[in-house]
Amino acid sequence: MARPTIGVLALQGDVREHANALAESGVTARPVRRPEELDQVDGLVIPGGESTTMSKLADVFGLADPIRKRIADGMPVYGSCAGMIMLATEVLDGRPDQRGFDGIEMTVRRNAFGRQVDSFEAPVEITGVPGPAFHAVFIRAPWVERVGDGVEVLGRVTDGPADGRVVAVRQGNLLATAFHPELTGDLRVHRYFVDVVRAAA
Template sequence: MRGPVIGVLALQGDVREHLAALTGVGVDARPVRRPAELDAVDGLVIPGGESTTMSKLVDIFGLREPVDKRIAAGMPVYGSCAGMIMLAAEVLDGRPDQRGFAGIGMTVRRNAFGRQVDSFEAPVRVAGVDGPAFHAVFIRAPWVERVDPGVEVLGRVTGGPAVDRVVAVRQGNLLATSFHPELTGDLRLHRYFADLVAAAR
């Protein structure tokens, strides 16, 4: 039996870095730009980038309805940073015309940690992932202000002015983080997601 095939939404953002991280954990990783490419994958990563631009490109490339349908059917999806925003049911401080996939019952605040110059790094422990705290990189990142029942909080900021803010969540087969594990060489979250995809198959 073949291993899982995981796509990376390749419209904008940290596409190459996620593809490399997934390949590093032994996954068949492929860019996804068209509905036919989405049909060929078992799971999907929505990368960091610019969520308003990503929202527009999802419509231009005809991917909104196909991704919505796959999420409703149980396809595992992992969103990092802008990907977290794209998976949120509610976005604060977003553009009025901004639309995501609304897969996770949570409210996120876009650019909650400030502008690009306010980007920072902090240790974050993620429940269910063995080993030391992640060296988490936050770049114009969101944080989670509220979660519905059934959404599991996996990680919080452990220090600094944003201490205790929620930055990692899971709801069923949907996973999201405010930070960028693809930028640090720490492959544990990608392995965690690959295991989730394999179990869902």
């Protein structure tokens, strides 16, 4: 596939930044707000934002079940920060009525690193992403507390009080990071995901 079309779930969060990073990575990027728009993409990015709000809006816009079905059918999806939460099969410290897309067999803890004032940046080595450690930006970020047998841990925090915490994972065509690569200008994570989309096609 020479130029796949990748959607960015455009309900809430940093949609524009992901779309720009995808366009710079050589794909056609489109916002996805309706089921018919979801039908037109080869892969999907779930951006950072507020996961409880995203969960509600996915139901309001009729996207929750169609996204779950596309995931079950093998569509590649990448979630960053809130997107990681939305892809998890289990969420700790979320709202009781919060529901995600049940994609990656993992348990994540919402706002695990603390509040907005506790946001930080740290180097993260990511398996499969060549080059130096990724300069990762964490904003009210989750971390992964448990992964299932089919989930590959791609990256951990390697410094400070959160040393060793899992912050990047992959299961099949599904990729998730606790940090925001779209805010850094470093396109390596987006290019990695583009390669996943091309391979799936």
